[in-house]
Amino acid sequence: MDGEWSATLLLCGIYSLVAIATQLGIICGAFSLAPIGWMSVGAYAAALAATKWQVGGATGLAIGVLVAVVFGPLVMLPVRRISGLYFALVSLAFVLVIQSVVSHMDYTGRALGIFGVPLLTNLWHVGIALVLVCGVAAFMTGGWRGRALRAAGQDPKVAYSMGVNVANLQLVVGAISAVIGVVAGFLYAHYVGYVDPTQYGFAMVVQVITMVIIGGRGHWMGAIIGAFLITSLPLILRPLAEWRDVVNGALLIVVAVLLPAGIFGVFGLFRRRAGPVDPAEAKAGH
Amino acid sequence: MLLEARGLHIAFGGVIAVDEVSFTVKAGEILGMVGANGSGKTTCLNMLTRLIAPGRGAMMLDGQDYTALAPDRLVALGISRTFQNLRLFKDLSVAENVALGVQAGMQAKGTPRRERAIWARVHELLDMGGIRVHAGVLPASLPYGTQRVVEIARALASSPRLVFLDEPFAGMSSDEARMLSKLLLDVRESSGMALVIVDHNVEVLVSVAERLIALAEGRVIAEGAAAAVLSDPAVVRSYVGTDV
Amino acid sequence: MYLVLQQCLNGLVLASDYTLFALGLSVIWGVLKVLNLAHAELFTAGGLVTVMLGANTGLPLPVIVVIAAVAGGLLSLLVDTVAFWPLRLKKLNTEELELTSLITSLGASTILLSLVDRITKHAAQPLPPRLFTVMTWRFGPLILTNAQVLVTLTALVLTLVTWWVVRRTQYGRALRGLAFSPDMARVVGVRTEPLFRWTLFACGALAAIAGLLLTILLATMDAYSGANLMLKGIAIIVLAGSGSILGLLLGAFILGFGETVGSLFLPSVIESSLPFLVILVVLLIRPHGLFGESESVRT
Numbered sequence: 001m002d003g004e005w006s007a008t009l010l011l012c013g014i015y016s017l018v019a020i021a022t023q024l025g026i027i028c029g030a031f032s033l034a035p036i037g038w039m040s041v042g043a044y045a046a047a048l049a050a051t052k053w054q055v056g057g058a059t060g061l062a063i064g065v066l067v068a069v070v071f072g073p074l075v076m077l078p079v080r081r082i083s084g085l086y087f088a089l090v091s092l093a094f095v096l097v098i099q100s101v102v103s104h105m106d107y108t109g110r111a112l113g114i115f116g117v118p119l120l121t122n123l124w125h126v127g128i129a130l131v132l133v134c135g136v137a138a139f140m141t142g143g144w145r146g147r148a149l150r151a152a153g154q155d156p157k158v159a160y161s162m163g164v165n166v167a168n169l170q171l172v173v174g175a176i177s178a179v180i181g182v183v184a185g186f187l188y189a190h191y192v193g194y195v196d197p198t199q200y201g202f203a204m205v206v207q208v209i210t211m212v213i214i215g216g217r218g219h220w221m222g223a224i225i226g227a228f229l230i231t232s233l234p235l236i237l238r239p240l241a242e243w244r245d246v247v248n249g250a251l252l253i254v255v256a257v258l259l260p261a262g263i264f265g266v267f268g269l270f271r272r273r274a275g276p277v278d279p280a281e282a283k284a285g286h
Numbered sequence: 287m288l289l290e291a292r293g294l295h296i297a298f299g300g301v302i303a304v305d306e307v308s309f310t311v312k313a314g315e316i317l318g319m320v321g322a323n324g325s326g327k328t329t330c331l332n333m334l335t336r337l338i339a340p341g342r343g344a345m346m347l348d349g350q351d352y353t354a355l356a357p358d359r360l361v362a363l364g365i366s367r368t369f370q371n372l373r374l375f376k377d378l379s380v381a382e383n384v385a386l387g388v389q390a391g392m393q394a395k396g397t398p399r400r401e402r403a404i405w406a407r408v409h410e411l412l413d414m415g416g417i418r419v420h421a422g423v424l425p426a427s428l429p430y431g432t433q434r435v436v437e438i439a440r441a442l443a444s445s446p447r448l449v450f451l452d453e454p455f456a457g458m459s460s461d462e463a464r465m466l467s468k469l470l471l472d473v474r475e476s477s478g479m480a481l482v483i484v485d486h487n488v489e490v491l492v493s494v495a496e497r498l499i500a501l502a503e504g505r506v507i508a509e510g511a512a513a514a515v516l517s518d519p520a521v522v523r524s525y526v527g528t529d530v
Numbered sequence: 531m532y533l534v535l536q537q538c539l540n541g542l543v544l545a546s547d548y549t550l551f552a553l554g555l556s557v558i559w560g561v562l563k564v565l566n567l568a569h570a571e572l573f574t575a576g577g578l579v580t581v582m583l584g585a586n587t588g589l590p591l592p593v594i595v596v597i598a599a600v601a602g603g604l605l606s607l608l609v610d611t612v613a614f615w616p617l618r619l620k621k622l623n624t625e626e627l628e629l630t631s632l633i634t635s636l637g638a639s640t641i642l643l644s645l646v647d648r649i650t651k652h653a654a655q656p657l658p659p660r661l662f663t664v665m666t667w668r669f670g671p672l673i674l675t676n677a678q679v680l681v682t683l684t685a686l687v688l689t690l691v692t693w694w695v696v697r698r699t700q701y702g703r704a705l706r707g708l709a710f711s712p713d714m715a716r717v718v719g720v721r722t723e724p725l726f727r728w729t730l731f732a733c734g735a736l737a738a739i740a741g742l743l744l745t746i747l748l749a750t751m752d753a754y755s756g757a758n759l760m761l762k763g764i765a766i767i768v769l770a771g772s773g774s775i776l777g778l779l780l781g782a783f784i785l786g787f788g789e790t791v792g793s794l795f796l797p798s799v800i801e802s803s804l805p806f807l808v809i810l811v812v813l814l815i816r817p818h819g820l821f822g823e824s825e826s827v828r829t
């Protein structure tokens with residue numbers, strides 16, 4: 001495969017991971033940008049494991065995942081009191097505080113970051129991670145679990161009265177999306193070979209929001225569509241490459257105004273919402 | 287006694303919304319609740335379904351005190367409700383809304399929540415309410431009365447023992463109201479669940495409820511057979527007093 | 531000690547400019563329920579107009595101020611037409627409007643930022659020296675420049691004018707009604723759309739003037755002048771809650787002094803994450819801001 005294309009494909013995969021993590025939060029009513037912060041945690045875990053701790057990559061990943069499982073729910077906690085835009089701002093502040101901390105600590109190499117992360121990530125790793133994460137997302141958003149999750153996101157109070165433990169569900173999603181974020185950051189660091197604070201700041205937040213909104217809010221497949229589209233756009237529209245941000249911005253506006261459910265929403269119209277139809281009835285219909 | 291409310295009380299700021307309300311509901315009974323606007327009916331239901339915590343008082347179901355239980359645990363006890371201003375999940379289809387009720391009931395009973403079983407029950411309920419044709423659409427695209435039926439189907443879906451209905455007849459044509467009251471009576475007949483119905487439409491309410499309870503300014507002012515409650519001077523005064 | 535005093539002075543100047551930046555942002559948030567991320571680029575546009583007209587024409591500074599303000603206002607209207615007006619037509623509820631308009635304003639901001647970045651050729655643009663001659667006054671060891679005085683006084687005057695307009699005029703009364711409930715305002719006969727437009731124009735003009743002032747203060751600007759301030763602006767209005775100019779001042783001073791005086795005492799990591807810490811702490815403790823009134827809970 002052409003090197004540029006395979007590189008793009010790999011990035012598409014990594015971005016899909018963060019976008020799915022963000023999407024899961026959105027589905028359960030928490031517009032959280034924290035996954036970008038978790039990505040940074042994963043990337044620094046990879047870099048520190050390789051350069052400072054002198055342990056294998058797997059150990060670094062395990063440490064990152066452990067941190068995510070413990071603190072992921074914690075970052076989700078405020079959603080009980082603060083919702084909508086305000087919660088998004090809190091999670092944004094979390095991302096930027098992490099960025100600020102790593103860019104001021106000697107241990108994390110300050111603004112320069114850490115170089116010398118071994119280049120290990122290949123398409124296979126990303127592919128396997130993406131399949132696993134899709135599996136988790138499908139599991140979480142399918143069947144009774146998915147209905148409960150979406151109900152919690154749309155009207156927590158009524159969801160409670162329908163027997164859904166909204167708070168617990170959101171904490172679980174907090175942990176899951178944090179772990180996904182860590183994995184994405186870990187893969188990214190081992191792909192580019194270094195970490196620095198600018199990688200996981202406001203620009204990345206904008207990038208991920210763009211993917212989720214354009215792909216389609218409310219379904220993990222929307223996140224993947226958005227991630228692939230936005231990541232490969234410069235490659236597809238090479239003449240427009242230097243207008244990338246303008247194109248992204250215009251897409252954001254157009255989609256938010258005209259297609260609130262994003263590109264996936266266009267297909268979403270065909271989603272089966274009525275439940276499986278029994279065969280006898282299907283025959284009668286024809 | 288299925289439900290026993292003892293001395294429920296709550297104040298918002300300085301306003302006492304519900305003041306020492308006590309009443310009981312027998313298994314399989316239909317209790318109507320009336321009262322002028324702002325008399326505390328909805329607030330009562332909100333406490334009885336634990337959406338808000340009572341300031342004082344206790345609530346028991348079958349002798350079990352559930353005053354301190356979390357709202358999501360009430361389905362397991364067999365309590366469900368509808369809302370005064372429709373609260374359907376707007377991005378879930380009619381069938382999915384009802385499925386939420388079905389799966390809650392299955393969870394309560396400990397039966398595995400398999401999609402096939404859930405949908406079979408959903409379709410049964412949709413047929414019962416005559417809304418099967420709307421299964422796949424979003425609730426917002428339906429007329430108001432139909433949405434009410436969907437919400438009631440969702441509340442009945444968990445096979446509860448006690449259902450609270452907040453103004454189910456509001457905004458319905460008299461035909462729709464008659465059909466709904468027949469539906470409710472049928473359901474009670476077949477499953478033996480008790481209903482507490484709040485409504486301003488006294489005529490329809492009396493046609494389904496065996497007993498009435500009247501509230502005014504957060505207090506119970508009359509209780510008993512429909513005719514007696516409606517002719518009670520205090521009740522007449524509370525209605526006339528607010529209407530003029 | 532003199533250092534502390536000097537930094538207090540610098541903090542005051544910074545805080546003034548932050549106030550001016552946050553003023554328009556806050557009004558738009560209160561009235562339109564929109565967190566306008568493109569506000570940053572209106573600010574930047576003010577600086578851009580200043581350096582470009584300064585370099586390519588012989589216009590005097592006061593004329594340039596007027597042109598920058600009008601340009602900022604018009605740009606603000608353009609952003610509105612593309613990003614907010616279509617959403618107003620859709621009559622979304624507040625929460626949907628807040629999130630959707632955040633997205634559209636992010637789009638507008640991304641476009642404008644990238645355009646300004648191209649115009650400035652990805653480099654900082656110096657303020658042409660002919661526009662402003664810096665004079666320095668010394669009070670013992672303290673140093674004060676005429677640029678600092680200009681920034682502080684202009685910000686003070688414009689803040690007072692805004693306060694007066696919002697609190698004391700017919701227009702302000704209509705505006706506050708609009709912030710409370712557009713439907714209610716419409717019922718009592720307020721023509722909402724022109725009011726929205728004028729407000730957007732005024733806030734754009736304020737942003738552009740703030741951008742111009744910062745360009746004079748620093749004698750340079752680049753495409754990110756405004757974007758760098760955005761998070762501070764958000765921190766300030768979060769702290770202030772909706773519609774409190776006093777809260778706005780307090781927020782601006784906390785950030786301004788944090789950056790100047792704070793840099794003497796605080797570890798650099800705290801100092802540089804101050805805006806985010808403010809957002810975190812305030813929202814976690816008092817979700818409606820220190821000065822905002824909490825909305826009543828809907829059942």
Ligand SMILES: Nc1ncnc2c1ncn2[C@@H]1O[C@H](COP(=O)(O)OP(=O)(O)OP(=O)(O)O)[C@@H](O)[C@H]1O
Pocket residue numbers: 298299301302303321322323324325326327328329330370827829
């Ligand atoms: N969350 C709340 N905060 C403050 N006051 C409240 C709240 N909920 C209810 N109230 C007040 O409590 C009183 C009772 O309200 P409630 O909604 O229970 O009346 P209701 O009998 O259901 O009236 P309606 O027939 O209009 O539905 C009213 O005065 C209302 O304003």
Ligand SMILES: [Mg+2]
Pocket residue numbers: 327328329370452
């Ligand atoms: Mg009521």
